[in-house]
Structure formats: C-alpha cells, structure tokens
Amino acid sequence: MNDAAERKLALSHLWVAFAAFIVACFMGEYQVLERSGLIPALESPTVYFASVSTHGVLMAFVLTTFFIMGFGYTIASTSLKQPIWNKPLAWGAFWLALFGVVLAAIPLLTGKASVLYTFYPPIVAHAAFYIGATLLVVGSWIWCTIMLVMFTQWKKANPGQNVPLAMFATAANAMLWLWASAGVALEVLFQLIPFSLGWVDDIDPGLARTLFAWTLHPIVYFWLIPAYTAFYVFVPKQAGGFLFSDEMARMAFIVLAVFALPIGFHHLYMDPEQAKGWKLLHGVGTFVVALPTLVTGFTVIASLEIAGRLRGGKGLFGWIGTLPWTNSMVLSVILSLLMLIFGGFGGIVNASYAMNAMIHNTAWVPGHFHLIFAGTTVIMYFAVAYYLWPILVRKPLFSKSMALLQLWTWFIGMSILTTPWHVLGLLGQPRRISTVVYNNLLTLSWKPYELMMILGGMILLGSACLLIYNLVKTQLSPYSETFTEEIEYAEPIHKVGVLPGYLNNLLFWNKVIAVLMAISFGFPILQFFFMNTFGSSAWGY
Amino acid sequence: MQTEPIKTKLDKLFEILTTQLREIHVDHLERKWIAISILIIALMVGIITIDALFHGVNPPSKVETIDSASLHLSKEFAEENLGVQVDDKGNVVVRMVAGRYSFFPKHVDIPAETSITFRWVSMDVLHGVHIPMTNMSTMIVPGYVAEITTTFPKPGEYPLLCNEYCGLGHNHMWSNISVIAKEDWTAKATTPEPAPATK
Numbered sequence: 001m002n003d004a005a006e007r008k009l010a011l012s013h014l015w016v017a018f019a020a021f022i023v024a025c026f027m028g029e030y031q032v033l034e035r036s037g038l039i040p041a042l043e044s045p046t047v048y049f050a051s052v053s054t055h056g057v058l059m060a061f062v063l064t065t066f067f068i069m070g071f072g073y074t075i076a077s078t079s080l081k082q083p084i085w086n087k088p089l090a091w092g093a094f095w096l097a098l099f100g101v102v103l104a105a106i107p108l109l110t111g112k113a114s115v116l117y118t119f120y121p122p123i124v125a126h127a128a129f130y131i132g133a134t135l136l137v138v139g140s141w142i143w144c145t146i147m148l149v150m151f152t153q154w155k156k157a158n159p160g161q162n163v164p165l166a167m168f169a170t171a172a173n174a175m176l177w178l179w180a181s182a183g184v185a186l187e188v189l190f191q192l193i194p195f196s197l198g199w200v201d202d203i204d205p206g207l208a209r210t211l212f213a214w215t216l217h218p219i220v221y222f223w224l225i226p227a228y229t230a231f232y233v234f235v236p237k238q239a240g241g242f243l244f245s246d247e248m249a250r251m252a253f254i255v256l257a258v259f260a261l262p263i264g265f266h267h268l269y270m271d272p273e274q275a276k277g278w279k280l281l282h283g284v285g286t287f288v289v290a291l292p293t294l295v296t297g298f299t300v301i302a303s304l305e306i307a308g309r310l311r312g313g314k315g316l317f318g319w320i321g322t323l324p325w326t327n328s329m330v331l332s333v334i335l336s337l338l339m340l341i342f343g344g345f346g347g348i349v350n351a352s353y354a355m356n357a358m359i360h361n362t363a364w365v366p367g368h369f370h371l372i373f374a375g376t377t378v379i380m381y382f383a384v385a386y387y388l389w390p391i392l393v394r395k396p397l398f399s400k401s402m403a404l405l406q407l408w409t410w411f412i413g414m415s416i417l418t419t420p421w422h423v424l425g426l427l428g429q430p431r432r433i434s435t436v437v438y439n440n441l442l443t444l445s446w447k448p449y450e451l452m453m454i455l456g457g458m459i460l461l462g463s464a465c466l467l468i469y470n471l472v473k474t475q476l477s478p479y480s481e482t483f484t485e486e487i488e489y490a491e492p493i494h495k496v497g498v499l500p501g502y503l504n505n506l507l508f509w510n511k512v513i514a515v516l517m518a519i520s521f522g523f524p525i526l527q528f529f530f531m532n533t534f535g536s537s538a539w540g541y
Numbered sequence: 542m543q544t545e546p547i548k549t550k551l552d553k554l555f556e557i558l559t560t561q562l563r564e565i566h567v568d569h570l571e572r573k574w575i576a577i578s579i580l581i582i583a584l585m586v587g588i589i590t591i592d593a594l595f596h597g598v599n600p601p602s603k604v605e606t607i608d609s610a611s612l613h614l615s616k617e618f619a620e621e622n623l624g625v626q627v628d629d630k631g632n633v634v635v636r637m638v639a640g641r642y643s644f645f646p647k648h649v650d651i652p653a654e655t656s657i658t659f660r661w662v663s664m665d666v667l668h669g670v671h672i673p674m675t676n677m678s679t680m681i682v683p684g685y686v687a688e689i690t691t692t693f694p695k696p697g698e699y700p701l702l703c704n705e706y707c708g709l710g711h712n713h714m715w716s717n718i719s720v721i722a723k724e725d726w727t728a729k730a731t732t733p734e735p736a737p738a739t740k
Contacts, residue, residue: 045709116706122683123666123708205667205682247565269600270669271680272687276602280593287582294578298571353589354598357676361669361704428673430704433712440700440717442673494568500561527604534608536683539666541708 006077006084009091011392013070014385016098017063018468021378024058025464027051029457032417036450037435048434049114049541056117057108057133059374062101064223065136067381069093069143071226072170074388076147078487079164079233080154085146093146097139104132114541116432119192119212121203122536127196130188137181144174148506155504162499165246166233166489169253173225175506176218176257179513183214183264183521195538202535206273207528213264214521217286221260223373225253227380231300231333234387236490238329241307244299246492250503252292252299258513259289262520266351270360278524283353285520290351293344300333306493328403332383335411336376343372346422361432364425371418379410382467389471391487395480398473402466409463417456420449601679601689609683612638612664625649633657639681640664642714644701650719652726653696661687669705672718680705693720 031051034042077084084090106128107113113129151171155163163171187208194200236243243249265282268274308319324330346368350356359365386403390396397403429436429446436443436450502508567575592598612618623636624646633655638645640663651657661670661681668681679687693699703714 045712049706049709114709120667120706204684206685209682245566245568245571248567248571268680270678272601272682272685273604274602275604276593276599279600279602280590283589284586287586290582291575291578294581295571295575298574302570348585352585353593354600354676357600357678358674360678361671361680362673426674428671428700428702430669430671430702432704432706434709435712437712438700438702438715440698440715442700494566496566497564500564502558502561503565531604531606533606534610534684536609536666539708 003077003083005087006073007392007394009084009087009094010070010074010077010388012094013066013073014388014392016101017066017070017381018385018471020058020062020066020101022464022468024055024063025461027055027058029454029461031055032450032453032457035433035435036447036454038451038454043435045434046111046114049116050108050111052432053114053116054105054108057104060117060219060223061133061136063378063381065097065140067384068173068222068226069097069140071229071384071388072143072147072174074392074487075166075170075229076150079166079489080150082150082154085150085153089142090146093139093142096142097136100132100135100137100139102132103135104129118216119187119208121192121195121205121208122539123541124192124196124538127193130192130196134185134188134193137185140177141181144178147171147174151506160498162496162504164489165243165249166229168250168504169225169229169232171506172253172257172509173222173229175510175513176225176260177222179261179517180215180218180222183211187211202537204528204533204535206271206533207525209268209271210274210521210524210528213267215264216267217264218260220369220373221256221289224377225256226384227336227377228253228256228296230329230380230384230387231296231336233489234329234384235300235333236303236307237488238327238387239304239307239323241303241310242493243490244302244306244493246494246496247499247503248295248299250499252295254503254509255292256289258509258516259285259292261513262516263289265520265524266353266356269353269356273528274524278520280353281520283351286351290344290348293340297337297340300337303490304330304333326400326404328386328400328407329383331404331407332379335407336379336383339371339375339379339411339414343368343376347372359425361430362425363421363429363431366431367418367421367425370421371414375411375414375418379407379414382407382410385467385471388487389474390483391485393475394483395474395477396483398470398477402470406463406466406470409459409466413456413459413463415456417453417460420452420456424449601687603686603688605686605688606684607662607686609663609665612662617660618662625651635659637661637670638664639668639670639703639714641666641708642703642710644670644703644714644716647716648719650721650726651693652723653693653720654723655726656690656692658688658690661689666707667705668703668707668714671702671704672699673702675699678704696720696722 033039034048073084107126113125115123115125147170151167191203191208195203232243232249263282263285265274265279266286269279304323305319308322311322313319313322349359350368386397424446427445428442618636618638623638625635627633635649635657639661661679663681663683666683670681671678677691679689681687697720699718699720701716701718703711
C-alpha cells in the first residue's frame with residue numbers, strides 16, 4: 001500500500017505535538033526557577049501565571065491531543081491495512097484544531113487568559129481562549145468520528161474476525177474521549193463562552209466545577225491509552241517475545257474506558273457543592289479503575305519475561321538482564337513502569353477520600369501528575385516517536401544512542417523533580433503559588449527542595465532538547481533508498497479464537513457507560529437546577 | 542409496573558455475559574493476579590467505606606448555598622458575627638470569610654483538643670484553605686458554605702494558606718491561627734459581644 005498521504009498526515013500531527021512540548025518545557029524550567037526566588041529579577045506573578053496557564057494548556061491539551069490523533073491515524077492505517085477514511089476531513093480537523101491552538105495562544109501569551117488550564121470561573125479570561133480551546137476539542141471529535149467509522153467499516157468488511165488489538169484500543173479511546181469531553185464542552189458552551197462575552201451576568205462555579213470534574217478524570221486515560229497501546233502492541237515484539245494475553249489487553253482497555261468516566265468527583269472531594277455519598281461512590285469507582293492498570297502491569301511484565309527467557313535469561317530474575325535494554329521501546333517501558341509504580345502509590349493517597357485532605361491542592365498534586373503523566377505517559381510518547389519517526393519519514397533514526405541517553409535523562413530528571421515536589425506537598429506547600437512570601441518558620445524547610453527541583457527541571461529541559469534535535473536531524477537526513485522498516489505488531493503467545501461480541505464491539509459498552517454516567521452524574525448535576533443557587537459575577541485576576 | 546419481563550431480560554443478559562466470559566482464555570497465573578488485585582482494592586475500599594459510614598471520616602460536603610455578593614447583609618456572615626463563637630450547645634464555631642487576598646478575621650484563637658466547626662465563605666472568587674499538616678482543608682466556592690469539623694491535638698501557631706489560584710496576588714493570601722491549650726482558652730475572651738441590632 002502506498003501510504004505516503006497517511007504518513008504525512010500523522011507526521012504533521014506529531015510535529016505540532018512535539019513543538020508544543022518543547023515550548024512548554026522551557027516554560028516549566030522558568031517556573032521552577034521563578035518559584036524558588038533564587039533570582040529576584042525573575043519574580044513577576046503576571047509572567048508566572050501566564051506561563052503556568054500556557055504550560056498546562058500546551059502539555060495537557062496540545063501535546064496530548066495532537067499526539068493521540070497522529071498516533072491514531074498511524075494505527076488505523078497500518079493495523080487495518082486501509083487508507084484513512086475521508087482524508088480531506090482529517091486535514092480539516094488538523095487545521096481547525098491548529099487554528100484553535102493559535103487563537104487560544106494569543107490571549108494566553110499576552111496575559112489575557114491567566115486562568116490556568118482548569119479555567120476556574122468566576123475568574124474570567126478573554127473569550128478567544130475558550131473559543132480556541134473549543135475548536136481544538138471539535139478537531140479531536142472529528143478524529144474520533146474517523147476512528148469509529150474505520151473501526152465499523154472494517155468490522156463490516158471482515159465479519160467474524162477480531163479487530164486488531166491496536167485498533168480496538170484506539171477505537172475505545174475515541175469512544176472514551178467523546179464521552180469524556182462532553183462535560184467540559186457543556187461547561188464551555190453554556191457557561192464560559194456566554195459569560196466571557198458578557199451575554200450572561202453570572203455563573204454558578206459549583207455547576208462549572210462539577211462539569212469540569214466529569215472530564216477531568218477520563219481525560220487522563222485519554223492521554224494514557226496510547227501509552228498502554230504501545231505497551232501491548234509494540235513492546236513485546238521489540239523485546240523479542242510475545243504478548244502474554246490479547247484477551248486481557250482488550251478487557252483492560254474496556255474497563256479503563258468504562259470506569260474512567262463515572263469517577264470524576266475525586267477531584268471534588270474537598271468541594272462544598274457535592275454531598276459525601278456521591279463523593280464516596282466516585283471514590284469507590286476510582287479504586288475499581290486501578291484494576292486494569294494492575295492487570296496491564298502484570299501482562300506487560302509477563303510479556304517482557306517471555307522475551308527475556310527466549311533470549312536465554314535463567315532463574316527468577318535472570319531474564320531482566322537479558323532484555324534488550326538498548327532498544328528504546330524496551331528501555332522506555334521499563335522506566336515507564338518504574339514511574340507508574342511510584343506514581344500509583346501517590347495516586348492511592350489522592351484517591352483515598354478523606355485522606356486526600358492532607359495533600360489536597362498542595363505541591364504533592366503536581367508532583368503526582370508530573371510523575372504519572374510527564375513520566376509514565378510521556379516517556380512512552382517518546383518511545384513511540386523514536387519508533388514511528390523513521391517509518392514515517394522513511395529514513396533511519398539520526399542517533400540511537402542519543403535516544404537512549406534522552407530516555408535515561410528524562411527518567412532521572414523526572415525523579416529529581418517530582419520527589420522533592422511530593423515532599424513539599426507533605427510539608428504543606430500549596431501548589432500554584434508564584435513565590436513564597438508567607439511569614440512562617442515552616443517555609444524555611446521548603447528551600448532545599450525547591451532548589452532540587454531547579455536541577456530536575458534543568459535535566460528535563462536538556463533531555464527534551466535532545467529529543468527534538470534527534471527528530472529534526474532524522475527528518476533532515478538524506479533520503480535512504482535501503483530503508484524498508486515497517487510497523488511490527490506483537491503476536492499473542494496463545495492464538496486468539498473468535499472473541500465474544502463484547503470484546504470486539506463497543507455498542508454494548510456505550511450502553512453501560514450511559515447507565516453509569518446517569519447514576520453518578522445525574523442527580524449531582526440536576527441538583528443545581530432545583531437548589532436555590534446564587535451565581536457569581538465575573539472577576540479579573 | 543411490570544417488573545417480570547425486565548427481570549427475565551436481565552437474567553438472560555447476565556447468563557450470556559457469564560458464558561461469554563468463560564469463553565475467553567485467561568491464564569491461571571493471570572487469574573491469581575486478578576484475584577489478588579481485587580482483594581487489594583477491596584481492602585482499601587473497605588477501609589474507606591467503614592471509616593466513612595461508621596466513624597464519620599468524610600471530606601467537607603455540606604451542600605449549603607449562600608449569596609456571596611451580599612455576605613455583609615447576611616445575618617450569619619456580617620462582620621460582627623465573624624470569628625469564634627460558642628453556640629448554645631457549647632460547640633465552638635468559627636465563621637470566616639475568604640476574599641482577595643486575606644482571610645477575615647485576620648487572627649483567631651481556638652482551643653486545642655476541642656471539636657471545632659469551621660464555616661468558610663468566599664466573597665469573590667474560588668479559594669481554598671489548608672492548615673499544613675492537618676486535615677483542616679476545604680475548597681471555598683463562591684455561592685456555597687464550606688463547613689468542616691476538626692480537632693487540633695497540639696497548641697501552637699498554625700499558618701492558614703490559600704491553596705487555590707485566586708488571582709495574581711494569590712501568594713499573599715495567608716494568615717495565622719493560634720491554637721491555645723484547652724485550659725487556657727476562654728470563650729469569653731475571644732467571642733465578640735453580638736453587636737446591637739442596627740435595623
């Protein structure tokens with residue numbers, strides 16, 4: 001199949017993703033420096049909060065959405081062995097989303113949208129920020145539609161056959177995102193845009209926070225699923241072995257997609273507008289969604305063990321040493337899992353209902369999500385980039401050893417950055433402060449940790465530059481006639497028979513999600529229309 | 542209402558699901574691991590649920606609305622009623638207003654080893670308040686009263702920090718709270734006399 005058009009489409013998305021990433025990395029290092037107070041000349045809350053808002057939007061919305069779209073197009077065209085359905089529409093989505101990013105970037109960079117990427121009404125930003133963010137989401141919805149259409153068309157054309165695992169995961173993610181983004185879409189369309197344009201005078205922050213919480217948890221699984229997809233469909237092959245279980249992989253993706261949705265209130269544990277019963281219900285669901293991650297850990301490690309033993313590893317742990325540690329995909333998965341283990345422990349504290357009070361909105365929280373998102377998830381984005389770039393540009397990677405150095409430094413930098421961040425949280429430092437001005441002895445204990453974070457940030461920034469340099473050099477290197485690499489999907493160790501419908505189809509799961517969402521969000525949203533609520537007027541910052 | 546057809550339909554659905562579930566291949570090691578995982582999760586969920594239902598360990602969740610724009614006109618949060626008060630039943634209640642960029646009143650004295658109910662309201666935007674290393678933590682959402690009851694075991698000076706972005710001066714939003722040994726604390730000294738009615 002001549003897939004030059006598909007490759008160009010995917011590559012364009014991935015370049016936008018990593019361009020946003022490198023800009024945001026520079027901002028991140030500026031922020032740890034500014035926050036520490038080491039260089040008094042740097043201190044400016046205006047610049048700091050504009051930077052934090054932009055860093056959050058670029059990393060959480062732009063890097064992720066564009067990466068996921070580009071990755072999805074590659075998966076769909078190579079696993080189904082089909083051209084992308086309706087390419088003009090796909091390009092339309094790309095330009096629409098990119099236009100949205102530019103539209104949102106103007107107020108962000110000029111300090112007209114320092115409301116952080118979580119919006120926080122009744123503080124209000126320039127309307128262009130909300131409209132730009134909406135266009136980005138609309139672009140991603142078009143991507144979801146294309147993925148689901150291709151999934152359905154393939155099933156129709158191949159009755160009785162199992163959808164390839166990679167495409168099943170991608171379609172599940174598209175379904176997850178359509179459900180997940182509905183919450184924030186309702187908030188932005190019916191509350192924030194009319195409010196920022198002055199069409200309505202007040203807003204109910206309680207309702208806004210509830211709708212945002214609808215999106216806020218599943219969105220992290222939207223980001224994570226491509227990383228898990230790489231765990232299952234690339235890693236076993238790259239390690240030289242087989243996937244331990246194809247069925248359990250599908251189960252894990254389904255449980256992730258279904259149970260990630262009705263549990264968003266763990267972001268509202270400390271909020272006064274929701275009652276404790278609902279919080280507890282969402283809290284229990286939060287623990288349930290740990291199950292697919294535990295299963296994923298098992299399956300991936302088992303797959304690595306198969307590979308290690310096939311390569312001659314003996315004894316209880318001998319197989320670890322025989323793994324191909326110099327393969328960037330294998331190294332990434334090992335480092336990713338290490339960060340997942342530590343990040344997971346931290347996450348249990350956040351998830352634990354009343355215990356969350358000790359660390360809620362402290363530095364612990366950004367420490368946690370940097371470890372689990374910027375660590376576990378994004379290191380797999382790198383692994384995928386190193387794997388896909390040569391295939392997409394039809395040239396070998398510029399430097400494999402530079403890639404390995406980059407992955408190691410990312411891991412080391414992330415450990416040095418996030419460990420003190422967690423400690424600062426336990427010592428009570430609030431997140432989202434631009435500098436420490438509290439007149440209290442407690443703040444003296446914070447100093448050494450803030451200095452450590454600068455070092456961690458510096459290593460990460462250097463690492464990020466290595467990644468971009470390597471990708472640019474790969475792109476610019478001379479065309480190679482001999483390059484013939486193709487994407488190789490891992491084979492399961494047990495041949496998979498015909499799968500039952502619920503592991504090959506998403507319709508049933510949509511019904512399950514609808515019921516769960518009605519139970520967990522129905523009353524909590526409706527209550528705002530029955531209670532005597534008082535809106536808030538708009539505030540600047 | 543006819544429940545029988547729905548019940549048979551559900552039974553049938555459940556039967557189909559379980560047979561389908563048995564069709565797929567799950568390795569015996571994987572089965573064991575899933576069982577262990579479920580046990581771990583059940584243990585954690587069990588502890589949290591028992592604590593919530595039987596020991597009353599819950600986050601602040603009293604859904605109570607208030608007009609943040611007219612706190613000064615409200616009975617409860619008018620200026621003269623802010624701070625520490627002891628109600629008729631002997632409960633210590635602390636009423637506080639959060640606003641850019643301070644907590645009002647600026648300073649309160651409260652007794653140690655005593656159950657204290659805080660009632661927080663915002664007069665403008667979203668705030669959060671945390672006393673580091675304690676569970677006195679809540680979001681303060683405009684339009685709602687955030688109520689939280691807790692006990693401070695040790696006397697001392699505690700910082701009170703705003704932990705939610707509320708504007709460019711967010712860093713400056715903090716104050717201190719004095720926790721005084723129970724025997725040294727007197728309600729009288731810190732409870733302002735209710736102001737004479739002005740209306």
